[in-house]
Amino acid sequence: MVRVFCDFDGTVAAEDVGNRLFRHFAGPKAEEIVKGYLDGTKSAVECLSQECAAVGAVSVASLETFVDQFSLDPYFPGFVEFCRGRGMPITILSDGLDFYVGRLLRKYDLNDLPWFANHATFEKQGTLARLVPEFPYADSECLQCGNCKRNHMLTMSGDDDILVYVGDGISDRCPVRYADVVFAKRGLIKYCQSENITFYEFSTFLDVQQRVEKILLQKRIRKRREAEMARREVYLQG
Numbered sequence: 002m003v004r005v006f007c008d009f010d011g012t013v014a015a016e017d018v019g020n021r022l023f024r025h026f027a028g029p030k031a032e033e034i035v036k037g038y039l040d041g042t043k044s045a046v047e048c049l050s051q052e053c054a055a056v057g058a059v060s061v062a063s064l065e066t067f068v069d070q071f072s073l074d075p076y077f078p079g080f081v082e083f084c085r086g087r088g089m090p091i092t093i094l095s096d097g098l099d100f101y102v103g104r105l106l107r108k109y110d111l112n113d114l115p116w117f118a119n120h121a122t123f124e125k126q127g128t129l130a131r132l133v134p135e136f137p138y139a140d141s142e143c144l145q146c147g148n149c150k151r152n153h154m155l156t157m158s159g160d161d162d163i164l165v166y167v168g169d170g171i172s173d174r175c176p177v178r179y180a181d182v183v184f185a186k187r188g189l190i191k192y193c194q195s196e197n198i199t200f201y202e203f204s205t206f207l208d209v210q211q212r213v214e215k216i217l218l219q220k221r222i223r224k225r226r227e228a229e230m231a232r233r234e235v236y237l238q239g
């Protein structure tokens with residue numbers, strides 16, 4: 002079975018909603034915090050926790066109004082239809098926060114898709130609230146990401162499955178190592194090139210769909226050897 006996994010910010014959502022949200026509500030402080038994440042000196046957990054703290058007390062309604070202005074990739078709903086028609090399970094894996102991922106998926110009637118993200122709690126402070134992140138899907142050993150995409154991929158798949166991954170950024174670096182077919186844009190392209198991970202460049206989900214359609218025509222879809230080995234290694238350790 003072919004299983005598709007997609008990043009959210011900048012991939013399923015046309016823009017990086019989390020980044021835009023923190024820049025809007027925390028100002029230049031957010032920029033400073035993200036720098037450490039981009040240069041690898043700060044884990045996603047640290048980054049997200051500090052960004053939420055930097056937002057301070059806000060009205061939940063203002064957060065929601067802000068999120069509502071964003072759109073998904075215009076071809077994503079069609080791609081979901083396509084996957085469903087071909088019996089390919091599709092899952093969204095986000096290292097962002099559930100409140101905006103869920104809100105945007107609901108806007109497109111797509112919240113019945115399986116999706117996983119870090120959990121945002123709202124601690125009431127008068128009429129306002131403070132954003133506090135929780136990390137229910139963090140890996141016990143690797144602290145790089147809040148929501149361990151690799152673990153979701155491996156628990157949701159079996160030996161015979163072909164794993165497709167679609168992404169664009171830092172939180173996609175780990176999961177592409179375990180995927181047989183990789184779609185990359187933006188920063189992820191450079192990463193795949195430097196790590197010798199074969200990938201297809203894409204700009205929208207229409208590109209992804211057209212390529213997957215071609216791949217499905219092959220008599221036998223080949224697994225990526227390095228990905229298979231990487232998966233096996235995790236199973237052996239587990």
Ligand SMILES: [Mg+2]
Nearest residue numbers: 008010011170
């Ligand atoms: Mg992204």
